[in-house]
Amino acid sequence: MAQSSEACGATALEQRRCLLLAVMGLTAESMPNNQSLISLMNADLLVTIKSWLTDILDGKLGGVDLLLHLLTMITPLPVTKDMVTSSRLGKAVSAIEKDKICVGTKNEAAIKNRISEVKSRWSASVKAQKSKITNGTNNVPVKRQLAEEISLPPVKKAKVEAPRSSSLSNLLKKVESNTGKASKTALKPQESYTTPKTPDLKENNGT
Secondary structure (H helix, E strand, O other), X not given: OHHHHHHHHHHXXXXXHHHHHHHHXXXXXXXXXXXXXXXXXXXXXXXXXXXXXXHHHOOOOOOHHHHHHHHHHHOOOOXXXXXXXXXXHHHHHHXXXXXXXXXXXXXXXXXXXXXXXXXXXXXXXXXXXHHOOOEOOOOEOXXXXXXXXXXXOOOOOOOOOOOOOOOXXXXXXXXXXXXXXXXHHHHXXXXXXXXXXXXXXXXXXXX
């Protein structure tokens, strides 16, 4: 009874991995720039797939059918050189050709064909990802663009006037300044005003 439960669990896990591989492979084939797929790739997806491959080769889970399915589904993945190197999945795939699951079996040709396709597509993907490092529509390398930017004359910055201070201290200074001016004006002696002399007017008595 326990063995039956374990067998059911292994079958369910194999089917789950088969489904996940199909989703990833079909997404990569039709939408290689899918953000969810890119996020998974950056989160060490290839490391997980390598563990699945190890389970197949060790006879722990799955067989030739799952192996062929795995090789088919990982072929269109948008891999980079760092991903392939750090996960060591590329070496693991190449080593399948010398494994007992391949050598001398009726599926040897099919397995080797899938491996060859993986190598070809991954090589193209690494080159494509590398070309994305360049900037601009003309694929000008980053170093060249930086050199061109450095040689360009510096752009003059527009002069920005400092905002006028509206603090209380400045306001008090202005008030004190105006008050001082007013007091000085008040203390300044005023010029005397002399009424101009006019000839005496005689009353006209009719004489």
